Amino acid sequence: MSERRQLLNVAYRLLGSLADAEDVVQETYARWYAMSPRRQEAIASPGAWLTKVAGRICLDLLRSARTRRERYVGEWIPEPVPGRADLIGGWSGDEGDPADRITLDESLSMAFLVVLESMTPAERVAFILHDVFRYPFPEVAEIVGRTPAACRQLATSARRRVRSLPGLQPPTARHARVVRDFKRAWEAQDLDAMIGLLDPDASAVGDGGGVVAALLHPLHGSVPVAEYFVDLARRAEGVSILERTVNGRPGLLLRHEGATAAVLAFDIVDDRVVNVWAVRNPHKLGPWQED
Numbered sequence: 001m002s003e004r005r006q007l008l009n010v011a012y013r014l015l016g017s018l019a020d021a022e023d024v025v026q027e028t029y030a031r032w033y034a035m036s037p038r039r040q041e042a043i044a045s046p047g048a049w050l051t052k053v054a055g056r057i058c059l060d061l062l063r064s065a066r067t068r069r070e071r072y073v074g075e076w077i078p079e080p081v082p083g084r085a086d087l088i089g090g091w092s093g094d095e096g097d098p099a100d101r102i103t104l105d106e107s108l109s110m111a112f113l114v115v116l117e118s119m120t121p122a123e124r125v126a127f128i129l130h131d132v133f134r135y136p137f138p139e140v141a142e143i144v145g146r147t148p149a150a151c152r153q154l155a156t157s158a159r160r161r162v163r164s165l166p167g168l169q170p171p172t173a174r175h176a177r178v179v180r181d182f183k184r185a186w187e188a189q190d191l192d193a194m195i196g197l198l199d200p201d202a203s204a205v206g207d208g209g210g211v212v213a214a215l216l217h218p219l220h221g222s223v224p225v226a227e228y229f230v231d232l233a234r235r236a237e238g239v240s241i242l243e244r245t246v247n248g249r250p251g252l253l254l255r256h257e258g259a260t261a262a263v264l265a266f267d268i269v270d271d272r273v274v275n276v277w278a279v280r281n282p283h284k285l286g287p288w289q290e291d
Contacts, residue, residue, distance in 0.1 A: 003047045004029075007054050013128050014058040015065075016078030016113050018287065024061070028054040048139065055125060055143035062121035073210025075218065077277050078113040079284040080263045083245025107132045108247045110265035110277050115165060119158050126151045127158035175268045176243075179250040182266070182273060183241050189233050191226055198222035199272040204229075209281030225276065253288060260288040 007028060011021035028050055032040065043049045069076045107128070116124050122144050129135040129143065130151070137148040137155075144151055178197060185193035204225045208214025219225050233239075239261065244253040246265045254262040263285060267275035279285065 003050050006047070007050055010051060010128070010133060011054055011058055012081070013107055013113075013116070013132060014055070014125060015061060016117065017284075018079050018081055019283070020061060024054055024057050027057055051129075051135070052139070052143050055129060059121055059125050059144065062124060073208070074214055074216045075205050075207055076117075076209075077205060077207035077279050077284075078110065078117070080110065080246050080251070080265055080279050080288070081108070082287055083248060109249050109267075110247050111165060111267045111275065112162070113247070114275075114277070115162055118161060120154075122146065123154045123158040126154035127162075130155045131159060174271055175266075176250040178268050178271055178273060179252065179266055180243060183243065183252055186229055186233055187241060189230050191230050194226040194229060195222050197273055198225055199269065199274045202273055202275065204276040204278065206278045207281050207284070209283060211282055212280045214278065214280045260285050263288055 004025060007025045008021055011024040012018055015021055015024070031053055032046070032050065040046070116128070119127065125144055126137075126140050129140045130137060137151045140151045140155075141148045144154070146154070182194065182197050184190075185197060200222050201220065202222050202225050204215065204219045206215030215228075219228055236256070239254055239256045242253045242255065244251055244263070246252075246263055249265065251266060252264040253260060254264070262278050262280045265277045265279075266273055267277075
């Protein structure tokens with residue numbers, strides 16, 4: 001059971017969904033306990049065995065996810081997780097909130113997770129296991145079902161995509177100030193101030209999952225994005241906007257009548273907001289809800 005945290009961290013990065021990651025970990029342990037004690041004792045490294053099984057389950061899920069997401073209403077955004085100090089409420093069970101067991105680092109930023117979505121399942125698994133978790137390519141090959149050399153090429157291809165993004169630098173105090181200024185401009189419905197905070201080519205993406213209203217298609221350009229948020233502020237009465245840590249970065253939490261209505265993650269480059277991801281699908285906001 002000491003491997004549970006590691007397995008959850010691996011599965012979340014591979015799938016971009018905390019709920020799916022929890023299911024993968026449960027299935028992995030179900031397969032472990034389905035074996036006889038003799039078979040369990042014959043495994044030299046239980047941790048390696050568990051990671052291999054979890055990786056294969058994730059790979060299968062990634063392969064089927066493309067078909068499932070073709071039927072998804074609107075844009076699909078990875079499930080946001082709160083920073084440790086910002087946990088609201090919790091999940092049932094003695095182990096506390098699963099988000100509390102997610103290690104927040106650069107591989108958890110929303111920008112990073114969105115890039116992973118553009119990779120093939122094999123690229124994503126090879127890159128995450130090798131570059132993030134430092135598993136050697138021979139072990140990665142056993143999970144992906146390819147040669148170590150092929151896995152090395154997969155990781156190299158994925159690495160090029162990640163390095164091409166300027167927004168993956170570590171967050172700074174200036175990033176928090178930009179998000180705070182965005183919040184103030186939004187609350188004040190100050191269109192000019194918001195435009196000034198956005199990159200000219202900024203984009204906004206919403207995820208309602210067909211459950212609640214959200215942008216069905218991304219918005220592009222500082223003016224359309226700013227106009228959208230200002231118009232939203234005019235129509236959304238009784239909504240409070242709170243500063244929170246979202247996937248290890250400064251973000252915002254929207255609350256309405258005591259319930260979490262949305263979580264916003266930001267990609268900030270040169271003190272300008274380049275991307276805004278707004279998750280409204282309630283199925284992805286479990287760790288953010290109040291008791």
